[in-house]
Amino acid sequence: MNNKTDLIGLSKEELAACLKEMGEPAFRAKQIWQWIYFYGKTDFAEMTNLSKDLRQKLADNFTLNRPKIVTEQLSSDKTRKWLLEFADGQKIETVYIPESDRGAVCISTQIGCAMGCKFCHTGSQKLTRNLSAGEIVSQFMVARDVYNEWHLDGEKRMLSNIVLMGMGEPLQNYENVVKAVKILTDGEGIALSKRRITLSTSGIVPFIKNIDKDIGVKLAVSLHASNNELRSQIMPINKKYPLPELMQACRDYQDNHGGYITFEYLMLKDFNDTPAHAVELAALMKKYQINAKFNLIAFNPWPGCDYEPSSNNRIHAFSQKLQDFGYAAPIRTARGQDILAACGQLKSKKESENKS
Ligand code: SF4
Structure with missing residues (x-):
């Protein structure tokens, strides 16, 4: 021992x-x-x-422990995904998503997740435990090892951004996330700018107001629906913190932090993807006067899920509608389709292989 x-x-x-x-x-x-x-x-x-x-x-x-790389997969689109194992044998996923001259490392904050979002594979895996601050930071350190990016000139880095968006709900592990972000942004070490870190939440309202004060990173919200009733159908957290409360919390964050808030919106066929939904979404942002940017995400279905991906035409029409209302609404293609990049899939695959 x-x-x-x-x-x-x-x-x-x-x-x-x-x-x-x-x-x-x-x-x-x-x-x-x-x-x-x-x-x-x-x-x-x-x-x-x-x-x-x-x-x-x-x-x-x-x-000076690093988690062990159990498997590493490189997608044809250069998305790289690691299944990492910690000292107690628990495993999580970390993904690097490259853009043309930079890229984001998508980091996990919990083993599994208790939020139970219906469209999410990790949500079907139950929460095992929180990750420690060291386990959160070390995922980024592994990525830097692999890409050989220690003490490089900042401009030349491919691993330029972090999104706290992997497995788990970061605001359910708030203390460790805050500690990890402070380490990642410390000027004498990794020194990542707060502007290059985005925390993505399913909407734990009481913590949203603290993010700006405590760590000052950017906020992304997994919205995925244009009204309260629809959101409650796919995200159980919405029953605890309904959409109006979430929107008000976003507005308060924006008043303190400035800039814009990113809303993640998974395009689910016939559920949330019609032009009427886009109109409703724009009206929602207008009501709360939120500077919103939407990431429209093509759904990457996993075995056993209840939803289907929207057609390309639907997604483009949806994006155009939001743009007509003045909102940026880029379409994010599902990255790493060939390596099971929807969160939680690689871990599940490995577990079922081990069982068989
Ligand atoms: S989408 Fe995020 S918060 Fe929801 S179950 Fe999946 S990992 Fe948890």
């Missing part, structure tokens, strides 16, 4: 306290922080500005 403490995921203050307990001066914590988060080192022996003695002491007492 390994009783060593993992340094990844400790706040700067916690790291400093560990070093202080070892009788080391405060600046050592800063040096080690840079080795971990700026240079991406996984071995204390490589921390060459520390004495050999200290390097040994660190190795005796601490670890």
